[in-house]
Amino acid sequence: MLKKITLVVATTLLVTACGSNSETAGSGSADSGQSDKVYKLKLAATWGPTLTPFIDASQNMAKMAEEMSNGRLKIQVDPSNKHKSPLGILDLVKSGQYDMGHTATYYYKGKDLATIPFTAMPFGMTSTEQQGWMYYGGGLELMQKVFKPHNIVAFPGGNTGMQMGGWFKKEINTVDDFKGLKMRIPGFAGEVIAETGAVPTTIPGGELYTALDRGTIDALEWVGPSMDIKMGFHKIAPYYYTGWHEPGAELHYLVNDKAYDKLPADLQQILKTAMRVSADDMSVRTQHMNAEFLAQMKTEAPNVQIKTMPPAVLNELKAINDRLVGDMVNESPMMKEIIESQQAYQTKARNWGKLADYQYIKDNQ
Incomplete structure (x- = not known):
C-alpha cells in the first residue's frame, strides 16, 4: 500500500511539474472532448x-x-x-x-x-x-x-548514473595497451579510444557475452554492477575498470x-x-542495484580486480576527448550550441558538487 x-x-x-515544460508540450489538436475514445x-x-x-x-x-x-x-x-x-x-x-x-x-x-x-x-x-x-x-x-x-x-x-569503464581481458597500464584492442563502446567515447589505436564497435546488450567469450571483442563496457554481474562478464574478463566515459x-x-x-x-x-x-x-x-550487486560481487566473484585507469592514461584520454570535441564544435553549429550549454552548466553544478556531496564523502569515509 x-x-x-x-x-x-x-x-x-x-503532473504539475511536467505541465510547465512548454518546450515539449504538444498542441493537443485531437478533440479532448472524446473522453471515451x-x-x-x-x-x-x-x-x-x-x-x-x-x-x-x-x-x-x-x-x-x-x-x-x-x-x-x-x-x-x-x-x-x-x-x-x-x-x-x-x-x-x-x-x-x-x-x-x-x-x-x-x-x-x-x-x-x-x-x-x-x-x-x-x-x-x-x-x-x-x-x-x-x-x-x-x-x-x-x-x-x-x-x-x-x-x-x-x-x-x-x-544509469556513473557507469563503470568496462571489462578487460588484459590489464591496461599505458595508452599503448589500447592499440588493436577490440572494444564494445558506443557514443563519443568510441571516437576517443579509436584515436589510441583501439577498434570500437557497438553491439546490442543481448550479444555481448557471446562476443566477449568468442573473442569477437577483447573488452566491453556495459553499465555497472547493477547489470554487469548477472551478464556474466566477470567469468571471461577479470579486470573491471572505473568510469570516465559515461558519468x-x-x-x-x-x-x-x-x-x-x-x-x-x-x-x-x-x-x-x-x-x-x-x-x-x-x-x-x-x-x-549498483549497491546491492557490488556487495554481492565481492563475495561471489572474488577473482574480479576493480581498477582505475592510471593517471597518465586518463590524462591522455581527456586530451584526446578535448581535441575531438573542439573539432566537432568548430564543424557543427548545433553541436557548438549543445556542448557550450553543457559545459557552462557543468562548471556551475560541479562547483556545488565539490562543496556538497564530494566534500561530505571525503570527510566522512
Whole structure:
C-alpha cells in the first residue's frame, strides 16, 4: 500500500511539474472532448525482455499511463526480440512504424552527431548534473531542436548514473595497451579510444557475452554492477575498470510527433507524467542495484580486480576527448550550441558538487 500511495503522490506532483515544460508540450489538436475514445500506441525498446531495469522503465510507464487515463491510453511495449532492430529505434519511430521508442540516443551518431550529448559525454556531467541541465538548464529545449527534423519529440527516459569503464581481458597500464584492442563502446567515447589505436564497435546488450567469450571483442563496457554481474562478464574478463566515459548516461523516450499531436491534451500530459515518473524510478532502482550487486560481487566473484585507469592514461584520454570535441564544435553549429550549454552548466553544478556531496564523502569515509 505504501508503494502505491507514494506513486500516486509522485505522479500528482509531476503532473504539475511536467505541465510547465512548454518546450515539449504538444498542441493537443485531437478533440479532448472524446473522453471515451481509446488511443493505442506501440513502443519499440532497444532492450530485450529480461534486461532489467531498462525494459522495466517502458513497461512501468505503459502501465501508469493506462491506469492514470482510466484505460484511454494503451501502450504496447515490444522488446528487441520482437521487432529485431535494437539499434534501429530512431528509424522505427521517425518512419511511424512505431509510435514510440525507448533507447539511448548516442547509438545514432551515424545519423545525427548531435544526438550524442543527450546520453552522455566522456568526462562530462554526472547524473544529477545531467538531469539538472536537462530539466532546468535548457537541455530539453535543445533536445527538441535536434529531434524535430527527425519527426520526433524526445523525453528523458532514465539515468544509469556513473557507469563503470568496462571489462578487460588484459590489464591496461599505458595508452599503448589500447592499440588493436577490440572494444564494445558506443557514443563519443568510441571516437576517443579509436584515436589510441583501439577498434570500437557497438553491439546490442543481448550479444555481448557471446562476443566477449568468442573473442569477437577483447573488452566491453556495459553499465555497472547493477547489470554487469548477472551478464556474466566477470567469468571471461577479470579486470573491471572505473568510469570516465559515461558519468551520467541518460536513456530516452522518442515519440513520433504525429502520434503525439493526435493525443488529446490531457493524454499528452498523462504520457509525459508517466515517462518522467518511470524514468526517475529507473534511476533510483539502478542506484539501489549498483549497491546491492557490488556487495554481492565481492563475495561471489572474488577473482574480479576493480581498477582505475592510471593517471597518465586518463590524462591522455581527456586530451584526446578535448581535441575531438573542439573539432566537432568548430564543424557543427548545433553541436557548438549543445556542448557550450553543457559545459557552462557543468562548471556551475560541479562547483556545488565539490562543496556538497564530494566534500561530505571525503570527510566522512
